[in-house]
Amino acid sequence: MSKKSFRQAINEALRQEMRRDPHVVLMGEDIAGGQGGTSGVTDAWGGVLGVTKGLYTEFGPERVLDTPISEAAYIGAAAGAAATGLRPVAELMFVDFIGSCLDQVLNQAAKFRYMFGGKARTPMVIRAMYGAGFNAAAQHSQSLYPLFTHIPGLKVVIPSSPYEAKGLLIEAIRDDDPVIFLENKVMYDDEEDVPDEAYTIPFGEANLTREGQDVTIVAIGRMVGMANEAADRLEKQGITCTVIDPRTTSPLDEQTILECVAETGRLVVVDESSPRCNMACDISALVAEQAFHTLKAPIKRVVPPHTPVPFSTPLEKLYMPSADKIEAAVKSLMKQHTHEVA
Amino acid sequence: MQIARDVLLQSYRAMRTIRVFEERLHVEFATGEIPGFVHLYCGEEASAVGVCAHLSENDTIASTHRGHGHCIAKGVDVGGMMAEIYGRQTGVCRGKGGSMHIADLSKGMLGANGIVGGGPPLICGAALSHKTLKDNGVAVAFYGDGASNEGFTLESLNLATVWKLPAVFVVEDNGYGEATGSSYACAGTQKDRAAGFGMKYLECDGTDFFSVYETAGEAIAHARSGKGPVMLHVHLSRWYGHFEGDAMTYRAAGEVAREKETRDCLNIFRDKVTQTSLLDPTALDDIDHAVDDEVESAVQAAKAAPWPEDKALMADVYVSY
Ligand SMILES: Cc1ncc(C[n+]2csc(CCOP(=O)(O)OP(=O)(O)O)c2C)c(N)n1
Numbered sequence: 300m301s302k303k304s305f306r307q308a309i310n311e312a313l314r315q316e317m318r319r320d321p322h323v324v325l326m327g328e329d330i331a332g333g334q335g336g337t338s339g340v341t342d343a344w345g346g347v348l349g350v351t352k353g354l355y356t357e358f359g360p361e362r363v364l365d366t367p368i369s370e371a372a373y374i375g376a377a378a379g380a381a382a383t384g385l386r387p388v389a390e391l392m393f394v395d396f397i398g399s400c401l402d403q404v405l406n407q408a409a410k411f412r413y414m415f416g417g418k419a420r421t422p423m424v425i426r427a428m429y430g431a432g433f434n435a436a437a438q439h440s441q442s443l444y445p446l447f448t449h450i451p452g453l454k455v456v457i458p459s460s461p462y463e464a465k466g467l468l469i470e471a472i473r474d475d476d477p478v479i480f481l482e483n484k485v486m487y488d489d490e491e492d493v494p495d496e497a498y499t500i501p502f503g504e505a506n507l508t509r510e511g512q513d514v515t516i517v518a519i520g521r522m523v524g525m526a527n528e529a530a531d532r533l534e535k536q537g538i539t540c541t542v543i544d545p546r547t548t549s550p551l552d553e554q555t556i557l558e559c560v561a562e563t564g565r566l567v568v569v570d571e572s573s574p575r576c577n578m579a580c581d582i583s584a585l586v587a588e589q590a591f592h593t594l595k596a597p598i599k600r601v602v603p604p605h606t607p608v609p610f611s612t613p614l615e616k617l618y619m620p621s622a623d624k625i626e627a628a629v630k631s632l633m634k635q636h637t638h639e640v641a
Numbered sequence: 642m643q644i645a646r647d648v649l650l651q652s653y654r655a656m657r658t659i660r661v662f663e664e665r666l667h668v669e670f671a672t673g674e675i676p677g678f679v680h681l682y683c684g685e686e687a688s689a690v691g692v693c694a695h696l697s698e699n700d701t702i703a704s705t706h707r708g709h710g711h712c713i714a715k716g717v718d719v720g721g722m723m724a725e726i727y728g729r730q731t732g733v734c735r736g737k738g739g740s741m742h743i744a745d746l747s748k749g750m751l752g753a754n755g756i757v758g759g760g761p762p763l764i765c766g767a768a769l770s771h772k773t774l775k776d777n778g779v780a781v782a783f784y785g786d787g788a789s790n791e792g793f794t795l796e797s798l799n800l801a802t803v804w805k806l807p808a809v810f811v812v813e814d815n816g817y818g819e820a821t822g823s824s825y826a827c828a829g830t831q832k833d834r835a836a837g838f839g840m841k842y843l844e845c846d847g848t849d850f851f852s853v854y855e856t857a858g859e860a861i862a863h864a865r866s867g868k869g870p871v872m873l874h875v876h877l878s879r880w881y882g883h884f885e886g887d888a889m890t891y892r893a894a895g896e897v898a899r900e901k902e903t904r905d906c907l908n909i910f911r912d913k914v915t916q917t918s919l920l921d922p923t924a925l926d927d928i929d930h931a932v933d934d935e936v937e938s939a940v941q942a943a944k945a946a947p948w949p950e951d952k953a954l955m956a957d958v959y960v961s962y
């Protein structure tokens with residue numbers, strides 16, 4: 300066990316799985332870097348933010364494949380390779396670039412198993428960065444996990460910390476279905492204790508980062524940290540919260556969410572993705588349908604507005620959910636007139 | 642080739658403006674005051690300027706993530722660009738786009754682009770507008786060697802040919818897409834790719850304004866006259882990292898220094914026009930000073946400009962609601 304950054308945790312998961320299983324191959328743009336360069340330096344980048352650094356040096360060009368800027372071809376190649384014996388981990392750099400290769404995910408990888416009558420396995424992982432807060436503007440800041448969650452056949456993972464990232468990525472690589480693994484780009488330098496050995500965290504099992512009496516907060520990815528911060532502050536004001544990190548939006552641990560809401564009677568969902576048809580809608584619908592009678596107050600969603608992500612710092616700050624906004628949402632629920640639950 | 646004196650002066654001024662603008666951004670970025678990603682165009686100035694010298698506001702261009710040079714060459718306001726890069730209300734996109742999304746449709750500038758290969762399909766559409774509206778306009782897509790490997794780009798070459806569009810596809814080949822050399826990433830040649838679509842192909846030295854100007858003139862005249870699209874392959878070199886913060890360990894030691902010494906488009910231009918007495922060195926010096934002042938005041942104005950107001954967040958998602 301030692302302190303590791305989110306970046307190191309992911310690097311270590313990839314490295315350990317590549318050592319364990321020779322079928323695991325990586326592909327992506329500049330995941331090594333330096334191919335065809337004039338200095339002869341290989342592994343020059345190790346990914347645009349250095350996440351895959353050193354893997355080319357250890358595993359060589361047959362297992363760490365730099366690609367041309369041709370997402371449709373290499374994401375499709377990952378699907379084809381997965382269906383025929385390899386276990387590819389393809390890096391899409393920014394999840395926004397899914398626009399250039401969505402067919403390979405939506406109509407190909409996600410549907411093989413079902414369309415082929417259960418006769419295919421497509422053990423591929425697509426890693427990509429998501430999220431706002433980096434001044435990366437409208438084409439490099441989206442949180443597109445609802446888009447993937449919407450597609451039957453895909454599993455969707457959004458780790459909320461370095462520990463979560465390592466265990467969930469190893470699980471993703473060992474899983475036999477196509478997995479979308481989304482890394483929040485502002486979290487790469489976050490640190491916490493992470494075991495040195497390989498371990499897995501199962502999909503579809505939510506993590507309760509804290510338990511309380513008054514309000515259940517379901518938060519996704521980077522929002523988990525913000526929810527915990529808000530809960531810390533609220534506790535000092537006498538309001539205690541349960542914070543749920545679903546870890547995976549597909550599959551979704553509905554049971555845990557319903558149980559916690561039954562205990563607290565109040566629900567806040569914090570979701571960084573665009574507010575229409577996002578996870579906050581999905582989880583709200585789940586609770587409205589199956590736990591309506593346990594609610595003491597209306598469900599509250601802390602989400603950005605229905606706009607592209609703005610570039611300018613103050614606008615982006617206004618756009619983003621925050622601990623302040625979560626705290627205010629929880630307090631507003633505590634003030635609501637509540638009806639007695641029989 | 643005869644080039645009018647005012648075209649030479651304007652072109653020098655545009656190249657010089659790009660150079661000073663970008664070098665200033667390099668310095669300002671290091672102070673941490675500029676948010677987001679910034680990709681500099683230094684070393685490539687003659688390409689944007691040599692091509693855009695043949696275009697008017699009636700013509701359309703689409704640019705890339707490395708878009709500042711194309712914007713300046715197409716006449717986008719330098720002060721408005723700087724303010725945009727600083728995320729201020731006075732920016733050309735009101736601070737909502739930033740470096741990678743500078744656009745000004747009133748100048749025929751259809752936008753820088755955060756998506757590699759985003760431009761070529763848009764330029765097919767712009768060319769279709771020009772053709773359908775019979776406004777005599779042409780549409781020009783600038784894109785990199787890396788972007789030449791995107792499916793969108795290759796589909797666009799085909800579509801433009803099938804529709805016989807007044808389009809020019811300018812491949813700015815600086816030898817790298819991020820940290821990967823085009824010798825690794827690009828199979829075959831750009832020339833053969835054009836030939837594969839039956840498209841006219843021209844190439845030029847992107848560090849020599851005169852080479853670009855002459856070749857682009859031929860390409861644009863061809864497209865404008867209704868003979869169909871052209872690929873213009875421009876050979877050049879980028880002087881800074883892929884984006885600010887890239888240490889460029891993938892490039893040989895001394896490579897950039899050598900490029901700067903031997904292939905600086907500003908020096909090449911100055912030598913040519915002064916040796917042939919086309920322009921007086923003092924005319925160029927005057928431009929240098931004016932440009933320094935213009936960029937300095939753009940930076941000062943940007944830093945002093947107001948941030949966008951909160952209500953801007955919700956504005957302009959749609960035309961009508
Ligand atoms: C669809 C898409 N894929 C990948 C990227 C990330 N990216 C940004 S610039 C770039 C390299 C582009 O190389 P090139 O087209 O040669 O242009 P240059 O940077 O050399 O000007 C890459 C891979 C992106 N922005 N969009």
Ligand SMILES: [Mg+2]
Binds near residue numbers: 785814817818
């Ligand atoms: Mg390039």
